[in-house]
Amino acid sequence: MKIVITRKIPPSIVSLMEDGHEVYMWDDEETVMPRQLLLQHAADADAIFTNVSDRIDKELLGRAPRLKVVSTMAVGYNNIDIAEAKKRGIRVGHTPEVLSEAVADLTFALLLGTARRVVEADRYTRAGKWKGWGPMLLTGQDVYGAAIGIIGMGRIGRGVARRAKGFGMHILYHNRTRKPEAEQELGAQWRSLEQLLSESDYVVMLAPSTPETHSMIGPRQFAQMKPNAILINTSRGGNVDEQALYDALTTGKIWGAGLDVFETEPIGKEHPLLQLPNVIALPHIGSATIETRLQMADIAARNLLAALRNERMLYSVIG
Structure with a gap:
C-alpha cells in the first residue's frame, strides 16, 4: 500500500x-x-x-x-x-x-519569559544597550504568589497547574465541566470565564479548537482583564482574536502576551504582533522536545x- x-x-x-x-x-x-x-x-x-x-x-x-x-x-x-x-x-x-508535560513546560516557560521580559532583556544586552544597573530597568511582573487563570483544565491544564502550585500561585480555572480531582489535588478553584478574566494576573489559554472556542478571547474579554494581565496561548491560534489582542496590547488594556500559536501559520516577520516589544512569539514548538x-x-x-x-x-x- x-x-x-x-x-x-x-x-x-x-x-x-x-x-x-x-x-x-x-x-x-x-x-x-x-x-x-x-x-x-x-x-x-x-x-x-x-x-x-x-x-x-x-x-x-x-x-x-x-x-x-x-x-x-x-x-x-x-x-x-x-x-x-x-x-x-x-x-x-x-x-x-504523550505531549502533555512538554507543552505544560513550554507554557510555563512562556509565562515566566513574558513576565520577566527575558527575550527583550536578551536583545537589549546583545545590542550593547546595557550601560549599568538601573532601579527600574526592564522591570517585569511577579509570578510567585500571583493568580493564574487556566482556560481548559485537561491534561495540559493540570500540568500547568502543578507547575503553578510550585510557584505558590492562586490557581483559577474555567472548563465546560467542573474538575473535582484538580480542585482536590491542586487547590484549583472554578470560575466563570468573566470571573477568571477579571481576577487573573495570567490568563492561560489551553482550550481545544472548536467552533465554540473560535475567537473565545476577543475585545469584550480583553476589556474584562487587568491592565497588568499577561495572556499565554499554547492551544490554537484561532482561539484568540489577534486584532483584538493587538489592540489590547497597544492600548494598555493588558500588559503582555506569550504566544506559541497563531491563527494562520506560519506567520511572516511583518505580522503586527511581532512588532510589539511586549510579545514573545514562538513557532508552534509546544511539544518540541x-x-x-x-x-x-x-x-x-x-x-x-x-x-x-x-x-x-x-x-x-x-x-
Whole structure:
C-alpha cells in the first residue's frame, strides 16, 4: 500500500512504515508540502501521515479514493475534515497524552519569559544597550504568589497547574465541566470565564479548537482583564482574536502576551504582533522536545499501520 508522509521525520520512524509498503515522504523538515503535490500523491494513497500544517479537507479526501487512514502527529485535528472522513469511512488517528508535560513546560516557560521580559532583556544586552544597573530597568511582573487563570483544565491544564502550585500561585480555572480531582489535588478553584478574566494576573489559554472556542478571547474579554494581565496561548491560534489582542496590547488594556500559536501559520516577520516589544512569539514548538516528538511520530506511525491492518489504533478520532 502507498503511504504519504507530508513532512520529513526521523529514519527510524520511516522504517516502521517501509516494511511491505511504498512510502513517499516530503523531504523537508521546515516547509509545508506543496498543496498540489499533496493532492497529486493523495490520489493513489492508502494512508497519509500528516501534521497540524496540512489541510486534509473535503477536496483532498474527495480526490483520494483509496484512502483508508489519516494519522496526524498531533493532539488536535481541526485541520482534518472529520465529518467528511467519517462519511467516507476513513479512519483518523492522533497522538494525545504523550505531549502533555512538554507543552505544560513550554507554557510555563512562556509565562515566566513574558513576565520577566527575558527575550527583550536578551536583545537589549546583545545590542550593547546595557550601560549599568538601573532601579527600574526592564522591570517585569511577579509570578510567585500571583493568580493564574487556566482556560481548559485537561491534561495540559493540570500540568500547568502543578507547575503553578510550585510557584505558590492562586490557581483559577474555567472548563465546560467542573474538575473535582484538580480542585482536590491542586487547590484549583472554578470560575466563570468573566470571573477568571477579571481576577487573573495570567490568563492561560489551553482550550481545544472548536467552533465554540473560535475567537473565545476577543475585545469584550480583553476589556474584562487587568491592565497588568499577561495572556499565554499554547492551544490554537484561532482561539484568540489577534486584532483584538493587538489592540489590547497597544492600548494598555493588558500588559503582555506569550504566544506559541497563531491563527494562520506560519506567520511572516511583518505580522503586527511581532512588532510589539511586549510579545514573545514562538513557532508552534509546544511539544518540541526530542523525546516527545519521537514518541509522537512513533505513535502516529503505529496508528497508521494498525489501521491498514484493520486493527485497533492506539489513539483514534474515528475508528
